[in-house]
Amino acid sequence: MKIGFLGLGLMGCGMAGRLLDAGNELIVCNRTASGTDALRARGARVAATPLDLLDAEVVVSMLADDAAVEAMCITSGFAARLPAGRLHLNMATVSLRMAKRLTQLHREGGSDYAAAPVFGRPAAAEQGQLDIVAGGAAAALKRCEPLFAAMGKSVFIAGEEPATANIVKIARNYMLAAAVESMGEAFALVRKSGVDAKAFYELVTTTSFTGSSYRNYGKLMVERNFDNASFTLKLGLKDVELALAAGGDTQVPLPLAGVIREQHLGALNSGLGDKDWASLAEYIAARAGLS
Amino acid sequence: MKIGFLGLGLMGCGMAGRLLDAGNELIVCNRTASGTDALRARGARVAATPLDLLDAEVVVSMLADDAAVEAMCITSGFAARLPAGRLHLNMATVSLRMAKRLTQLHREGGSDYAAAPVFGRPAAAEQGQLDIVAGGAAAALKRCEPLFAAMGKSVFIAGEEPATANIVKIARNYMLAAAVESMGEAFALVRKSGVDAKAFYELVTTTSFTGSSYRNYGKLMVERNFDNASFTLKLGLKDVELALAAGGDTQVPLPLAGVIREQHLGALNSGLGDKDWASLAEYIAARAGLS
């Protein structure tokens, strides 16, 4: 299949590589040159602008945030000019509002649009082990199946509106934010009474909180291992903001989110923005008078 | 061993029964007659007041809350008069402040004191399958080993101060409250955008939130099954209050707890106090304009 690929960050490069490996013809486009060299060496063609991708059967986008999507997919004219019959598969984590706007733009332009944000880190992307949440018309998702098979290890269908996939991604990430914050608070609470955080961590992650969310972030908190961030606190804040924005747009009060956001802002002022998300626990502990 | 047992609610009855089955001599005391009949039939002696338990080697207490502990263990004169060499093993969930007060009272009186709150429901108590969190001097906990073996399936040693066990129990329950609230909020967020809560539940509990806390409460939320409460919303509120009180006493800000408490108060006014804790999700959904 002739596939276009927009956005070659760490995630995008891994995913595009998988599509190449699966035997697809790939034409890629990135705002900077980074990422394009390696893919060119593996056989991808490099395009100058998103408009050069208009004749691909499916164009996958994996851009950093709403602003990048706005620039590459909307301002560029891509969404409006994608021909009927072509499909834009947006795999980035974008706001609910952007999801609906893109859906509308493609609908007006006559082309197809589906959303498929993913769970997983760059290593999982490179190995085709992503968990994919897909939203869109059944026919559109059907066309994506070979792409999903190349990039992911599971596909969850959220609904027939593309935005359903985005809200699922946003809601799940929000649960993660609450888990990180509440575990950080619990750690501060027990530490202040002389209990070892590591012991408490062992207790909770072997009883009712066995999920990877608690195990992974809790481990980093206990080890105070924040420098090799695979997901930064700043990105965590972005996810909370997406939840708040979605809650605002759909009138869903998320009282925890309001509080969690403010904690992140405080943590930024403590210089933790580029540390691992787990470092939120350090900010919480500092507020509790722990060092 | 000659063991005293104070407090014969659903949990206490099960635990006392296990101690009987293990061949101990048991003398029990409850504020009401309920619970005493069944244990008498199984061989326990029934005492009129806590002071009748002063000659037991170990006195286990499993009372409902601080007020009950105050009445039965303090106002009664029990704690002050327990002889040197005797051990009070308090397995109830009490406040951090009460834990420290009892520790102090027994220390002054010359007797030993240990805390061992438990995780698990009445059925687990009856089957000796509780998870026990123990705090106290090593020698005291050593003496409790046969009792723990009869009542529990695991023992976690929190520290040499009895109160360490209480803070661990409180902190873990607080994490549970945050899990319930955040899952409820996430459900409302996806439902308002047309995503089926059950599908979302399947996604999160099979990926990063596999722990029983999410699986059990999430299942009840999805099924809207709140009438056969094994743990009521009112009890959930009590746990959040214990966390807030402990945070207040040790100067640990718990910003999520402040918000979660208010949600529970609102839910009480919706008539959910005696429903399952999972019904908090109904209150959250109602605030979001869902029905």
Next chain:
Amino acid sequence: MKIGFLGLGLMGCGMAGRLLDAGNELIVCNRTASGTDALRARGARVAATPLDLLDAEVVVSMLADDAAVEAMCITSGFAARLPAGRLHLNMATVSLRMAKRLTQLHREGGSDYAAAPVFGRPAAAEQGQLDIVAGGAAAALKRCEPLFAAMGKSVFIAGEEPATANIVKIARNYMLAAAVESMGEAFALVRKSGVDAKAFYELVTTTSFTGSSYRNYGKLMVERNFDNASFTLKLGLKDVELALAAGGDTQVPLPLAGVIREQHLGALNSGLGDKDWASLAEYIAARAGLS
């Protein structure tokens, strides 16, 4: 002076009228025809697009929100094409981000820019009784003095950066939101204990809370008079969102704002969006089980 005026809502009409009355030559532009007729009858010239205002010495804008500013001042090309020596005086309440963006655009284009959001309602605008908060270079503000004199009864200089005026407006409105919410909560608290809200209102507004913010909104709460909204709950939410956005952009945690926003979202679902802001007290009371 030849003055352009963009945006003829209730506030804009009153302000433009004052500028006419002061003997200025006025050319006005609105997205809809509403408002233009009355001003034309009073001698204003009506322009079709913002670009028709480029030869006015000062162009005042009084648009509803960021989106309107974006459309009328940026997308239209107005900001980029305003000639050197001309001054854009933006009197609307916009976000901190928009304030900085406009400052930058005019700086790049070579024209002058100042911000002067106002306090006061349509009646005050019509009577030239607004309180004006101004930010901008001293020379620019000097040029605005005759305009300020025609429209306002006081001018507060926030700083030499236009955005300083916006942040002052946003912060003061945020204080108002907190006053409305906290008074609503206090009313619910006393009412639930059988105290008359009106009596409590009298007490607090004649002792330590004599300011108009408490007197005006408290009066509406007590009278339950919400239908003739001079400022709707929906607009109150917009102000809280502006504070949160400014806090986010400048890394200032505003923990109350996070909570207040969620209350507003809940209130929207109770159908209070177009009621007076004071109706937030009804939502608070309902959560408290009062009717």
Next chain:
Amino acid sequence: MKIGFLGLGLMGCGMAGRLLDAGNELIVCNRTASGTDALRARGARVAATPLDLLDAEVVVSMLADDAAVEAMCITSGFAARLPAGRLHLNMATVSLRMAKRLTQLHREGGSDYAAAPVFGRPAAAEQGQLDIVAGGAAAALKRCEPLFAAMGKSVFIAGEEPATANIVKIARNYMLAAAVESMGEAFALVRKSGVDAKAFYELVTTTSFTGSSYRNYGKLMVERNFDNASFTLKLGLKDVELALAAGGDTQVPLPLAGVIREQHLGALNSGLGDKDWASLAEYIAARAGLS
């Protein structure tokens, strides 16, 4: 009139002095000797225990907190043994729960009980310039009129239940806490954008926030004058806790209070507990990265 007076802190001394000056016969009792010497010199008789006050016609109490009230009025046997026809006038700020408990105890004992917490500082107490909030049966309050006249400059009748006066005091102090926190947040917000806090203070306290609550605390914030605390942050926290406890007991969600409490706990860990309440603004500013 023969009046008993329990509690001779700074407030109590001033109030007792006013009762003496008005020509009453006074018998005073304090847990420590402090305060008694000066009053003895002015003609008061000093009693050893609260029970020595049982034959006074009215016994005024002005104790520090619930614990002091519990010790002096309940554990001592005072409330239970006060004879029929005698009146206990409790002017301390106590919890709603304690207010109801004392009401009940006196009712059972056959004596009368009224509550009359006050607004005002020690200097106002000394000059008889307190603002009094009174709750109780009309006949009981009638008997207190000469006492109120000696101690206060205004009397507000909250209701026929004593506890109504306490909830009014608690709710008004809670509004104050919200004012302090929200002003502190607003100051941080404008300062972070380069606006002088003093200028902002002038603007808001001369427009919509003219009340003394904003003027007094805002002035201290701007001057960073926190060492001569007339009301400490720790006492502010106590007031927020009273509001939360009252909200808990009557099922009134107070979402702001939940957040405000946590801010105070954080501030305590910054060493601000004994500083003026206004120093909360320093903690807020520090979280915002301001120094």
